Amino acid sequence: MAKDGQELRSKAKDHVVFPVVSPQEVSKMGPLVFTRGEGIYVWDVDGKRYMDSMASGVYAVHVGYGRKEIAKAMGEQASRLHYFCPYGYISEPVIKLGEKLAELAPGDLSMTFFTCDGSEAVESAFKIAKQWAYHQGYRRKYKIISRRRAYHGSTMGALAATGTMSPLRKIMEPLPPGYRFASAPYCYRCDFGLSYPDCALQCADSVEQIILHQGPDNVAAFIGEMVMAAGGCIVPPPEYWPRIREICSKHGVLLIDDEVVCGFGRTGKFFGVEHYGIKPDIMTMAKCLTSGYSPLGATITKPEIIRDMPAFWHVHTYNNHPVSCTAAIENIRIIEEENLVQNSAEVGKYLLEGLRSFSNHPSVGDVRGLGLLTAIEFVKDKSTKERFPEDQAFCGRIMDLALDEGVILRRVEDIIEFCPPLIITKSEVDEMIEITDRAITQAEKEFGLQHN
Ligand SMILES: Cc1ncc(COP(=O)(O)O)c(C=O)c1O
Known part of the structure; x- marks a missing residue:
């Protein structure tokens, strides 16, 4: 071996x-x-x-590994009809999945464009927004507003909406023009140096300032995740999204809810947007749509947005893939039958309590999360929130120690996220917590951080 x-x-x-x-x-x-x-x-x-503490490292595998029922359904579909071109032709699983997503999605989102992954779903959302504006008679309503720290994908348009200056983005510049960035609702490190609720949600208001500065007739859409996942598990205050909805509606800007990570139960509701009670104009999905059993992304929108388009001018060979749509149908069936959304809410709460018990560690600055999307932000100095210098790989050391004991962790800067498959049990959470606790204690010892 x-x-x-x-x-x-x-x-x-x-x-x-x-x-x-x-x-x-x-x-x-x-x-x-x-x-x-x-x-x-x-x-x-x-x-x-x-x-696996990260649902495959990228928040994808909701129903867990080794699901024979998904493999069987995919195999049967592949031997019956594995593929046909999507321009005007279609197969049954695609129709069935479109109908199911319309039933699950909030408001009147009911028309889905299927892609191969999340980046393509985001690209498609931008193109829908731009084409919608074009057919409304606007010729310059093409700008997209995103937020600093946001991750929306790696294709050029999705990357342009990605608010980090990591090499991922920096090396690929110049990116498509017309993207602007508002502040993230990152309460632990507020851009304005304010604290919630006294801040009066300046981060949300900064979106309106950008729209006004650019001119509403030049802005097609605002994109955001309900809880920023790869941005470091940032859970906004309850009033944040209703305020953003109000701003977008007031200025005729479409609201794109990126549910590539938050969807399908990750945050303890079927879609993250259900926590905030708002209705987006477009929603993107991928990853957990099939739990990774087959590549698939989806962009769902309202009939009124698609209605005025003579055609949607965007295409990939593998739009509407029957085998991937079959995987999604089975995946959703399992999520529903096994009450995995409820499990995410319950076990997520238990996990968050477990992580909060780490608060007396000298390196644990903040613990946050919603459902099974949780994280610890580590700091060199708790009182000042000073970060570890980049070359002092503190979190990397925690990850190595946990890996030795058989737990795979993932980090974003000095933030370690815990986002396991939604099937996780409380006793499995206990195992993850114990191993992580030992790894943190050992790393703190090696880096000379003292317990009080
Ligand atoms: C919120 C969000 N949107 C879009 C994407 C891009 O998805 P994909 O990697 O499937 O292209 C990701 C990937 O992590 C994501 O986290």
């Missing part, structure tokens, strides 16, 4: 380009070659078992 593992690792390094990870990091990680999964666990080629 070990020899196979080494051979595979070496071939992977020689023949595969890894996204966003340097060859040095790949070598350090192995890379880990996984061969199978079951529940919330995956096994590597050497037979070691790992607990």
Whole structure:
């Protein structure tokens, strides 16, 4: 086994380009070659078992690994009809999934454009917004407002709405023009140096200031995740989204709710937007739409937005893929039948309480979350919220220690997020908490951080 593992690792390094990870990091990680999964666990080629605290590292696997019923349904669809071109032709699973999403989505969102992933779903949302504005008679209503710290994807349009200056974005500039960034509702590190509720939601009002500055006739849409996931698990105050909805409606700007991570139960409601009681104009989905069993993204909107378009001028060969839509139908059936949204709410609360018990650690600055989207933000100094210098890989050390004990963690800067598959049980949470606690204590010792 070990020899196979080494051979595979070496071939992977020689023949595969890894996204966003340097060859040095790949070598350090192995890379880990996984061969199978079951529940919330995956096994590597050497037979070691790992607990997945991040639903595959990217918040995707809601129903867990090894779901034979999804594989069976996909296999049956692939042998019946695996694909046909999407321009005017369609197959049954696509219609069935479109109908199901219309039933689940808030308000009158009922028309879905299917893509292959989340970035394409976001690109499609922007193109729907721009084309909608065009057919309303506006020729310059093309600008998109996003927020700092937001992640909306890696294709050029989605990347242009990504509010980080990481190499992901910086190296690819110039990106498409017309994107503007408002402040994130990041209460722990408020851009305005204010505290909620005295802040009177300046971060939401900054969206209106940008719209007014650009001119409402030049702004097509605002995009945001209900809870910013890759931005560091940022949960806005309850009034934030209603205020944004009001601003968008007042100025004729479409509101795009990016549910690529928050959707399908991640935050303890079917869609993240249900926590805030608002109705978006367009919603994007991917990842947990199929739990990763097959690539699929979706952009759902209102009939009135599509109605005035002679055609929607955007296309990919694999729009409306029947096998991926079949995977989504089975995935949603499991989420509903096994009450996974409720499990996310209940076990998520338990997980958050467990993480809050870490508050006496000298490095734990903030603990936050909603449902099974939770995080700890680590700091070098709690009283000043000083960050660790970039070269002091404190969180990296926590992750290495946890990995040795069989728990895979993921971080964004100095924030470690805990977003396991929605099937996780309380006793599995206990195991994750215990191992993480030991890893934090050991890392603090090594970095000279003292408990009071
Ligand atoms: C909120 C959000 N939108 C869009 C995307 C892009 O999705 P994909 O990686 O499937 O292209 C991501 C990916 O992490 C995301 O977190």
